Amino acid sequence: MFLTPELLEHCYRAGAFPMAGEDGEVELYRADPRCILEPADLHVSKSLARVIRSGRYEIRVNHDYEAVVRGCADRLETWISEEIVHAYVALHRAGKSHSVEAYRDGRLVGGLYGVALGGFFGGESMFSRTPDASKVCFVALVGRLIERGYKLLDCQIYNDHLGRLGATEIPEDEFLGRLADALAVEREFN
Template sequence: MSHVLTPALLLQAYAAGVFPMAEHRDDPEVFWVDPHMRGVLPLDGFHISRSLARRMRRGGYTATLDADFEGVLRGCADRDDTWISAPIHAAYMALHRMGNAHSLEIRQEGVLMGGVYGVALGGAFFGESMFSRCTDASKLALAHLTDHLWRCGFILFDTQFITPHLERLGAIEIPRAEYRGLLRQALGLDAHIHAEPFSSDPDQILQRRTQMS
C-alpha cells in the first residue's frame, strides 16, 4: 500500500495504534502494522541486571538526548536487512524537526556506539529501533531513556514487538485491546520529553531504580 509519509499522517497513525514499515531499504512503499500482541516496556519495570549496573557504574561512556537524531537513524538502518527505507528516513527526520521524534545516543570517546529513536505523543513513547556497535550500548540507551521518560511523566513505552533482548530488560506482551486502552490513557496526558532536564549520571538512575523496587 503506497502512502506519502507526512508527519501529520504518522502522528495520526500512532494515535490510532498502528505504525509503518517497508519490506526492505529500497522499497518505495510502506505498509501499516497493527500487531495482535503488542510489546511494551513498563517504565517502572525496566530490569537493570547486576552486569548492566556494573557497566553503568564503570562509566566510560556518555549519554545524550537528541544530540544526533540522524546518526541514530542511520545506525539503526546500518544492517543487512532493514525496513528503514528512504521514505521512512525522510519522514522521521521531518518528525524530529517538528519536535515529535527523539533519539538517545551512547558515545564512547566521542564516537556514536549505540542508540534508540522513537516518537513521543502525549504520555506515550513509540520506540522505533535501536542499534549497538559495542557490548551493552543499546541496553545503556534504554536504561537512560526509560528513566528520563518516567521522570517526564510518560506512562507508555511501546516497543511494537518483543524480542528476547527486550524481554530480559522487562518488556512484556499484551493483547491489542489492552494496548489500545493504555494508549488512550497515555494520549490524554500532557507529558513532554523536555519537561525535566536530561540526566546522564548513571548513579542517579541506579539510585532511583533502587528506590522504586
C-alpha cells in the same frame, strides 16, 4: 503511500507503525499482542549495571538524531527505508520524535529513537556498535520517561532482547485503551 510527519503522527495515535518491505514500499502495521515495558519492570542485569556505573558511555539526547536513525537502518536486513528516514527526521524537527545516544571517545556507538506524543513513547529501533551501548540508552530512556511522568512505553513487537530488559505483551485492545489514556495527558520529553 507517501509517508509524511502528519501521517506518522496519525498512525501512532491510532496504534499503528510503519515498516518498509524489501522493495522499499512502506506499509502500516499493528501488533496483537503488543509489546510494552512497564517502567517499574525494567530489568537491569548486574553486568549492565556495572557498565552504566563505569561511565563507559556518555549519554546524550537529540544530539544527532538522523545519525541514530541511520545507525538503526545500517544492517543487512532493515525495515527502515530512505522514505522512513526522511519522515522521522521531519517528525523530529517538529519536536515529536527523539533519540537517546551513547558516545564513547566522542564517537556515536549506539542509540535508539522513537515517537513521543502526550504521555506515550513509541520506541522504534535501536543499534549498537559496541557492547551494551543500546541497552544503556534504553535504561536512560526509561529513567527519562519515569522522571517526566510518561504513562506508556510501546515496544511494538516482542523479542528476547526486549524480554530480558523486562518487556511483556498485552492484548491489542488493552494497548489501545492505555494508548488513549497516555495521549490524553501532556508531557515534555526534553
